[in-house]
Amino acid sequence: MAKLTLHQLSKDFGTGRPAVDAVSMEIRDGGFLALLGPSGCGKTTVLRMVAGFETPTDGSILLGERVMSDAARVVPPERRNMAMVFQSYALWPHMTVAENVGYPLKVRGVTGERYRAKVLEALRSVRLEAYGDRRPAALSGGQRQRVALARCLVTSPDVVLLDEPLANLDRHLRGEMEDAFREFHARSGATMIYVTHDQAEAMALATDVAVMADGKLLQMAAPDELYARPEGRRVGELVGRGAVLSVRAAAGAARHFDWQAVQLALTRLDNAPSVDLLVRPQDVHIGDGGLPAVVESVVFEGERYTMGLRLGDGQCLRVHWRERLQVGAVVPVIIAGGWRL
Incomplete structure (x- = not known):
């Protein structure tokens, strides 16, 4: 694993104002970064560029010394060893829980006993080993989110990307899933980037918080540092x-x-x-x-x-x-x- 570096990352969809405007940051190896900001600030676009779903207009993305994206090349998503958890969970309804979790392994050609062992290990990590034969429709929202996390963990990714994963859950389940994310981070050791507009989530979960507005990075710091010493009026109004x-x-x-x-x-x-x-x-x-x-x-x-x-x-x-x-x-x-x- 290695640190993730964004250098002068920009994305312009041709609307007259860039969605992401020269964002630079370093996410340390094994860190948990929350991208915090209001709707439309560019945080999800940053996440999609890191995942490889969007191509930067300018700037570069590096994982360690390996270039993921720059002006000359773009590594496709399937070759980045990253995993993404979507707000909608993105589970296949016709597959069982175990089949959903094992799907990334199947795509990579993993079969047999190794396949079964890794799926069971991933399900155990989110305390769903007894639910492998069920379909997603038979699970609660929190359980579906755990399945999505297990599907991430099964391939041992270098980076896990989470796009407002708690937005569809009620307040009780949000608290439960925050505990699950902390446990997941500690267990996997993966670098994690978590997009949210909820400052309470960002402060409770992340080791570092990056505040964005109007496509720009306003400040990046540890949660307690950001809360105590915000830089500028906009950050002060957004946090706390x-x-x-x-x-x-x-x-x-x-x-x-x-x-x-x-x-x-x-x-x-x-x-x-x-x-x-x-x-x-x-x-x-x-x-x-x-x-x-x-x-x-x-x-x-x-x-x-x-x-x-x-x-x-x-x-x-x-x-x-x-x-x-x-x-x-x-x-x-x-x-x-x-x-x-």
């Missing part, structure tokens, strides 16, 4: 349900703001330059000495309420709070800290 405030502050102010600095910045009326400050809901508190804010929305989330607040200058915040407040109430808000974008 944070609010981005425009505040007046002296040039060269620190990246981390304490409450005194935030309060001063929000109440300044001079011509100091404006900066963007990312504020997470957990850094917003209600208490004496704060700035007045109007409660605009209240959502009960079980152990807490999430409320939308509007400051006097019209800017909005979110706060997690243990007590329900009435819409329209005016409350004092303290911003305990923030991150300058």
Whole structure:
């Protein structure tokens, strides 16, 4: 196995704006990368180019020292030793579970005892060894997704590509399948690229997260690094349900703001330059000495309420709070800290 390298990768479908625009990144050998971004940002197109289903307009894809795609050559999908899990599972309905899992082996000419042993090993890895004789129609959505994972594992791929694999599952099954993906990654040792628009999935599963928007790579980092230190307003808005405030502050102010600095910045009326400050809901508190804010929305989330607040200058915040407040109430808000974008 080896690292996967994308260098200035671009794809233009002739619409006037490239679907993928000069994306460069390195996915380390055995890493688990989540491609995160809104619909239409280019993340699935990147995945399809890595798989070999789309040809790059420009740039290159390398697996170790081996060139998968560049201006001169394109290695076909069947010769890349990669496997893909689709949102729709893509299982053959007329085949049994075991036959679906063993199909990639059959295509490669593997037969006999070796074939049976590898299929059984793959089914055991996703805890479906008792379901080999069933048809996909007799399985739940989560079980079908496990069959698709087993089909990936059976060929020992270098890279596993997953295109929003949990989109069709309910919330309970999503949690169960997240555990299955972690176990699958640990067991297979394969490099994995996981496309999703759900930041909770990306943060929970991946060793690294790449945030995309408008065909461009905005930032790539470990989940905790991305959450704590987003680069730019767009990443701050996409990750962590944070609010981005425009505040007046002296040039060269620190990246981390304490409450005194935030309060001063929000109440300044001079011509100091404006900066963007990312504020997470957990850094917003209600208490004496704060700035007045109007409660605009209240959502009960079980152990807490999430409320939308509007400051006097019209800017909005979110706060997690243990007590329900009435819409329209005016409350004092303290911003305990923030991150300058």
